Amino acid sequence: MNLNSENKTILVAPLNWGLGHATRCIPIIKALQENNFTPIIASDGIALELLRKEFPYLKTLELPSYHIEYAKNGKNFKWKLIKNLPRMIEAIKEEKKMVKKWVKKYDIGGIISDNRLGVFHKKIPSVFITHQLNVMTGNTTWLTSKIHQHIIKKYTACWIPDVNSKLNLSGKLGHIEKISMPVSYLGPLSRMRKMALPIKYNLMIILSGPEPQRGLLEKHLSEEIKRYDGKVIFIKGVIETVQKKEQIGNVTYYNFMKTRQLEHTFNESEKVLCRSGYTTIMDLVKLNKKAFFIPTPGQYEQIYLAEKLQEEGLVPFTHQNKFKIEDISKIEQYNGLPLLDNAVNWEELFKIF
Template structure:
């Protein structure tokens, strides 16, 4: 066993994907005797607090990320909000520095939190977007993101290095001096051999208002569905709620949210899945080898790219949000579905980074008992 370390795990609060893919990382830290500390904000923090109620957790300044109501305005709103994000990053850096000193943090794992970095301890950045797609400004947004990544001691990409892979040009650079390490796809789930209970599972996530807009559209369109639907809204609230609604030819069971164990079982019990094409969801569905249908978040270039790429490969069909109708689901049968990539992550080697002492570093804890 390595010398136990105190590791701050800080996912971005942008939907639930960054937080959920940190779950296997946190579990691995615990299995290797380390002490994880959780830091985030909003629903990402709430989700991890529910998954790991015994772990210390801290709230970081919010980036206050919301989507434009119309996809065509997505980039303009991101540009408009950028001063707000930069201000939050500056506050985040101060908050992280304070946490490192007060809690004796030995290392940081940031999942896309740009300011979750402190130069005096080893820092890791998790991302599947080495290239940040933004239309005609992709080159600029990618270079800006890579400049931030360069500050970190390692960049962990949750995909495989060669072909075939899940991220395509998002997670692969032709030439790079970045300290990149490919982990293989990350998922909190395991494939299970369970009897089918649901004909369709709807799984929502993502910032508002687009999450609510899709929820409302799908609830209307699915009224004519023949069979049993499990509809998970992705709204992390204090208490779990459930409701069953009878349809003319089936039923919808509604949950505001599900925690990992229940969600894993429900996904394994579902014949097909209707969801966004966020990368964490793609990794989860590949691990479970599911058939699915994707609706990318309007205007989000990354999700649109993934959905188009995966459809072109003959794996999962997709359509734009405004074009979705019930009969679109009939297309699923003509596609192969996602299959898992076998990857064996050596967490012992990964976590060895946190045993290295950086130049000009301040003394931090050398064991969990200090």
């Protein structure tokens, strides 16, 4: 434990884009507490709701929404984002003003922003967390990557949840040849622990991400799963006030799970069917679980990760509109994700504050 932190208050602000940014901040928030810091959580939407459930005793603040929405047709994903760009820029300007006020009001001594572009302060140490030094947007990747790298450079440090070696998880997303910014590779970040529990479920389905694509996949899989003989647990990824459980045949449905229950469920499941979101990939590494991926239509980052991991012989995938439950059998032909060292030296990292 670092006893020299003088109980400094650290603002932790994940982006509300699905649940991945929020969930990978859970081990960071816990590490801050273990090292004698006082975290304040700031976000919006389901990301903020999830963290309020995980840390009901911590102060939480609401940031403006970036209004991130997916198109029903994956081909329109980029254009939907471009259409929402003015509202996103307005939200970033607004959160800059809010952070300025909060730094004074709550005597904040440091900032950790997980992809929130306006959560930054010139006068206090500000850390940016991302696995995307390169931002995949198809034929505009060069431009979005350049803009993102320019934004990251203003931060005191950039933390990348991956390893800096040939065998890595993020590939060209988190690794660039010439780095002109202070970058630290943390290793995979996960709120999960591997546990020696008996297998209760043949298949675990876990959904996440913004609507309407989350709901479209839920509907598709609810039909496909009717042809599956094994025991299934299906977590919809819908954060609501009350947890709901429903049993339909061989499938147990939950709207959401908090970390401890989710951790047990992962450990009790033989195989996992999920999106190829980066945080989910890190969880699977930690839990040493074999999986099948269905990337979000039109989301270049998830498609790139799914293609990369399939080409490396680690995890199979298929596109959402082509998925059949029989595809699950392909998991046996792949090696599964590599076991990577994920012991983070938090005390060393937190010296920045």
